[in-house]
Each structure stands twice: as structure tokens, then as C-alpha cells.
Amino acid sequence: MRTFLSRLAVVVVMLSPLTAIAQDASLDQVAKALGADGVKSIQYSGAGTNFQVGQNFSPDVPWPRFVVKSYTRAVNYENASIRDELVRTQGENPPRGGGGQPVAGEQRQIFVASGDFAWNVAADVVTPTPIALVDRQLQLWTTPHGFVKAAKANNATVQRRTIAFTSPGRFKALATVDTQNLVEKIDAVAPNAVLGDMPVEIRYSEYKDFGGVKFPTRIRQTIGGYPALDLTVTDVQPNIAVELAMPDPIKQTPAPYGKVATQMVADGVWYVTGSSHHSVLIEMKDHLILVESPLNDERAVAVLAEVKNLVANKPIKYVIATHHHFDHAGGLRAIAAEGITIIAHDVNKAFLEKALAAPATVRPDRLAKSGKKGTVEGTRDKRVLTDGTRTVEIHNVAGNNHHGGIVMVYLPKEKLLVEADVYNPPAPNAPPPASVNTNWVNLSDNIKRLSMNVDQILPLHGRIMPLAELHKSIGHNH
Numbered sequence: 001m002r003t004f005l006s007r008l009a010v011v012v013v014m015l016s017p018l019t020a021i022a023q024d025a026s027l028d029q030v031a032k033a034l035g036a037d038g039v040k041s042i043q044y045s046g047a048g049t050n051f052q053v054g055q056n057f058s059p060d061v062p063w064p065r066f067v068v069k070s071y072t073r074a075v076n077y078e079n080a081s082i083r084d085e086l087v088r089t090q091g092e093n094p095p096r097g098g099g100g101q102p103v104a105g106e107q108r109q110i111f112v113a114s115g116d117f118a119w120n121v122a123a124d125v126v127t128p129t130p131i132a133l134v135d136r137q138l139q140l141w142t143t144p145h146g147f148v149k150a151a152k153a154n155n156a157t158v159q160r161r162t163i164a165f166t167s168p169g170r171f172k173a174l175a176t177v178d179t180q181n182l183v184e185k186i187d188a189v190a191p192n193a194v195l196g197d198m199p200v201e202i203r204y205s206e207y208k209d210f211g212g213v214k215f216p217t218r219i220r221q222t223i224g225g226y227p228a229l230d231l232t233v234t235d236v237q238p239n240i241a242v243e244l245a246m247p248d249p250i251k252q253t254p255a256p257y258g259k260v261a262t263q264m265v266a267d268g269v270w271y272v273t274g275s276s277h278h279s280v281l282i283e284m285k286d287h288l289i290l291v292e293s294p295l296n297d298e299r300a301v302a303v304l305a306e307v308k309n310l311v312a313n314k315p316i317k318y319v320i321a322t323h324h325h326f327d328h329a330g331g332l333r334a335i336a337a338e339g340i341t342i343i344a345h346d347v348n349k350a351f352l353e354k355a356l357a358a359p360a361t362v363r364p365d366r367l368a369k370s371g372k373k374g375t376v377e378g379t380r381d382k383r384v385l386t387d388g389t390r391t392v393e394i395h396n397v398a399g400n401n402h403h404g405g406i407v408m409v410y411l412p413k414e415k416l417l418v419e420a421d422v423y424n425p426p427a428p429n430a431p432p433p434a435s436v437n438t439n440w441v442n443l444s445d446n447i448k449r450l451s452m453n454v455d456q457i458l459p460l461h462g463r464i465m466p467l468a469e470l471h472k473s474i475g476h477n478h
């Protein structure tokens, strides 16, 4: 033991001078190595793989994978704008999980953020997506050159080979710098509606020189612990003109998640719509049940206010969460902040409990401010909630490709079925899908298997559909 310790001491003594030689990184050196000061904008292109964060088939498997045939990111540092344009194809076989699977052929996607606005463009339709703003700002300011600029603007601290800064209320980022003073890794934390503080790890490697500007030709990211991007960069153009005009609908819709519309669909049952994701409110004798609290705090607050409008004198006892996908579970932290019990399929239970106990320090949300922890009750094949007058059945939607533990809610007396993502009805007058959607068939099979007597489906995306319409669109005639 003594010999070992004394040997160790010798090693430590011998190593210390070496450690002292490795100099601390400095922002100026990193800026110089990257050629960052002269870079006002940059565009880079490549191909690889990306993954849909928050859309895994179950909480314990990676995000679903897509093939990225082409990828172009344009960034303007002077007006804080970023635009991603991707062409993607289906990656998973079978098409397990969410994120718009299965992708038929090639799909073009455009994701933009400019200043304090974010939006998507798909088939010339512009959709405001403020929920994605922080993620895109993080992407903008964690590009190697963006990091240097943001670090300088936010009083970064340097410790050995790491440089760290906080963009208040948005994200935290820490870069590790290699011996050539190039950014090799970024560890960031961004606020997420489901995860609270969400870890983002970015690795930059295989730097090459593009007209005096260094840029990595391999970019890998993990988000929330699973791979999110693996990109091989083949073209980099510094200081190319990047002009992103803000479309009119974006300026006119600054808060799309606060808009609530309601429709009574049966006595004491309301379809709560107005945004991209709906909820359903069910009135019981002395309490209320809400199906789904989607998107984020902002949506949850708007829905809770509307619930109070509709039924002032009864508390919400349960919120039923159909599945853990982030767009559908993003309002659950606000629900937990109210002390309301959440019911979800067992497959989601441990994940949701962990998420509801997670800190949100970067941008404290309602749950973080409340100091509460969430309560999640599980369900498996079937759970029935009743008060003697109304019965609410929670059933597993078995055997679909969207999610391994997703529930639907059946009101037998009212002949109503609430479901999310298994059947998203097409827009009115949309042409029939080129091939039969297997998840639509799966929903129909589940309804049959459980001998449900359904008149109308209340989808949590889209609009109320008679069951007969679902049958028609999958070629069944009942």
C-alpha cells in the first residue's frame, strides 16, 4: 500500500508540470482559430440521420430515426436568424413512434427562428411554433462561431479548456475546446416543457478550412440522452446572404397556445380546441376529468381557465394523459403544479414521475415555482372511473405503431371515443391517403375487439369524426 501511494505521489509530481503547460483556453484564441470574428452569417449543408426528439415508441427506447437526404442550415448572427431545410425519408422499419411516421417518399421540412419568433413551413403553409423558439436559439448560438459570439456577449467564464455562459431564461452552454482552440463539444441545458432542464450535447469534429473559416464536417447531437442528429457536412459558405423575411401569419399569431374554443358534445362533455392539440373535459357528480394537457404551461393555463369558465364549482380530480410524447405531455407539469393526479398507461408511469420531479432551473416553470411533485397513477388494459351516473373507461390502444402504451377514453353512454395520434383525421376535402394507414386500421380493430359502441370519435388533433368516416377511409363498410 505504502509503495503504491508513494508511486502515485511520484506520478502526480511528474504530471503537474505537464498540466501547467496546457494553457487555459481563451475566447480570443478560439475566435481566432475558428475565424469567428469575420463571420456574420454562415450556411452549411450535408446529409445524415436525424431523430424526432420526444416521439419515441416508448420512453425507454431512442427517438425514432429518419434518413436526412439533404440538410441545409443558414444562420445570420447579426439578426439572430436560423433556417433549417431538410429532405427526409422514413428511417424506422416498422415505423415505430411519432414524428409523422410513416414518411411517404421524400418530405421537405423548413424550420425557422428569427429574433423572438419561430415558425415551420410545410407545403407552403406557415405555422407559428413558439414552442420551438428556445431550441432553435440554442442551435443558433451553439454553432461553433455562434458560440464564440454569444459567449462574448454573455460574460462567459473560462476554466481550463472550457468556456461557459448563460443566456438568461433561454439556455446554458459550456464548450470544451481542443488543443487547436476549436470547439469540440458543447454541453447545454435548455428548458423543456416535459423534461424541465433538458440536456443537449453537441460534438464537433473533423474541422476543415473553408476560405479561412474553420468548420466541423461531422456534427453529432444527443438531446435528452438519446441521439438527435448525426450530420456529415460537405459544403460550408461563410458570409453568404441570409435574409429571412417574417411571414405575416407569424406576426399576427404571437401566442397560438392561449387560444381556446369549446364545443359541448354531450351533456357535461366538452371538446376543448383552439390550438394544434385538443383536450376533452368530462363533468362528474362532484369533480371533473380532463383528457390530455398538451404542449406547454401556456396551453395548460389557458385550458384550466376555460375549464373554470365551463364548470366553476367542481375541481379537476384527474387528468388522463394518452401517452408521453412531448407535444401531448407538455402541459402535465402545470397540472402537477395544481396538485391534480395524472393517470397514464404503465409504460409511461416511471418516465412521467421522473419528468415531474425534474428541476427547471434555466427557465423555472409553474411546477418548479410550486415546489410540488407530481402524482401519477398507472393503468394497463383497462381502468374505469365512475361516480354512479357517468362511466369513463380508459383502454389501452393495443398493438399500434405509434406508441407502446397509449390509452383512449371511452364514454359508453355517450358513445364517444377520445383518442390521440392513432387516427388524425385528414383535412376536409383532402384526397384519400395513397395507402391505408395501418394505425387507423389498428384503432378500428381495437374498437371491435373491445365491442365498443362508438358514434363519434373526438381526436385530439383535427376534428370530430363519425366512426363511419374512419371505416370508410380504411375501406370497411359497417
Ligand SMILES: [Zn+2]
Pocket: 098, 323, 325, 328, 402, 403, 421
Ligand atoms: Zn404521439
